Amino acid sequence: MSEDKIEGVAIANLIGTDERSIVGWVYRWNTGALAVRWDIDGPQRVLECRPDLSDAEKREIDFGGLTQIPTLDSWQDQL
Structure with a gap:
């Protein structure tokens, strides 16, 4: 990289x-x-990273939030 x-x-x-x-x-x-x-x-709900990231890297990208992204089914259930 430059x-x-x-x-x-x-x-x-x-x-x-x-x-x-x-x-x-x-x-x-x-x-x-x-x-x-x-x-x-x-954006879609995420199950895991491959290869796995360190805990600090997961915090930086808010991995917990990525695993909670609403799915299409959950949006339809709210209608």
């Missing part, structure tokens, strides 16, 4: 609740920050 511009590299896949679909990626930027990038369907 230090002249901000660049990121994917360090983990976010796995959906079906236990096999990749619904997003965790990127580490050359600034040291972590960020989540979703697939084309946008």
